[in-house]
Amino acid sequence: MDTTLATFENDVIAASTLAPVLVDFWAPWCGPCKTLGPMLERLEAEGAGKWKLVKVNVDENQELAAHFQVRSIPHVIAFADGHAVDQFVGVLPEGQLRAFLDKLVPDGADAERRAAHGMWAAGNKAGAIDQIKAALALDPGYDEARLDLIEWLLAERRTDEAREEDKLLSPKTTQGIDARYNALKTELDAADAAAALPPADALVEAVQKNPEDLDARFALANRLIAGRDYGGALEHLFEIVLRDRAFMDDVGRKTMLSVFDLAANQPELVAQWRRKLSAALN
Numbered sequence: 001m002d003t004t005l006a007t008f009e010n011d012v013i014a015a016s017t018l019a020p021v022l023v024d025f026w027a028p029w030c031g032p033c034k035t036l037g038p039m040l041e042r043l044e045a046e047g048a049g050k051w052k053l054v055k056v057n058v059d060e061n062q063e064l065a066a067h068f069q070v071r072s073i074p075h076v077i078a079f080a081d082g083h084a085v086d087q088f089v090g091v092l093p094e095g096q097l098r099a100f101l102d103k104l105v106p107d108g109a110d111a112e113r114r115a116a117h118g119m120w121a122a123g124n125k126a127g128a129i130d131q132i133k134a135a136l137a138l139d140p141g142y143d144e145a146r147l148d149l150i151e152w153l154l155a156e157r158r159t160d161e162a163r164e165e166d167k168l169l170s171p172k173t174t175q176g177i178d179a180r181y182n183a184l185k186t187e188l189d190a191a192d193a194a195a196a197l198p199p200a201d202a203l204v205e206a207v208q209k210n211p212e213d214l215d216a217r218f219a220l221a222n223r224l225i226a227g228r229d230y231g232g233a234l235e236h237l238f239e240i241v242l243r244d245r246a247f248m249d250d251v252g253r254k255t256m257l258s259v260f261d262l263a264a265n266q267p268e269l270v271a272q273w274r275r276k277l278s279a280a281l282n
Helices: 008-017 031-047 062-067 094-104 108-121 125-138 143-155 159-166 179-195 200-209 214-226 230-243 251-262 267-281
Strands: 021-026 052-057 075-080 083-089
Touching (some): 008 021, 008 052, 008 075, 008 108, 021 031, 031 052, 031 094, 075 094, 083 094, 108 125, 143 159, 159 179, 179 214, 179 251, 200 214, 214 230, 230 251, 230 267, 251 267
Parallel strands (some): 021 052
Antiparallel strands (some): 075 083
């Protein structure tokens, strides 16, 4: 497949969320390109859909070539999950080219996870959850896939199931400094806390009557996190930071950092509160 600046987003970026894409920057006058191109085409056919080859004629697509800093051809860039992940320049021997592809093409569990992400992005939530479970059936120790499952179960308000999956994560993830796990654990803890907390209206009233009631503020923040109202939660956590950094061992700041990860798909919100937190701490 040939692509251009106008179709690159669909042909490469979007397509790479379903299977890896190799982009071959070439030109008709380039001798080495005439050697590499047919080799890539043969290996793509041999791969039977495990990866996709897309070609860019640099003479006709100089903006694309400049964007990817292509100065010598052939130049091949590999994309996966919407991002450039590897590249090489020149003609590789077939053995090295196969090794390059082996690193790029996912194994069974990775392929199932990639398919699950495609389903989730397309709105097929139930299908995505089933598919990510298939990835875990192939590799029960695949923590990144299990974190996906926990995140999606929480999004679907299936908290009890998410809690059971949390128990199956490896100590390497749960006892380390994995920011994604810490964020999801904050959401799980908030859901647990919310189940035993007074109604949100009562907590709001308590905070309004006594703004220094940090216990009520933190309880309200947990309720808001459990409801995925991250902006509201950050407002109360920030007030805790301002009023008493020592409260519950700096829980306001620490929880804000976890909420930043939970709200990663709301970059403007996160940027706003990161600035406020940074200014308050400095």
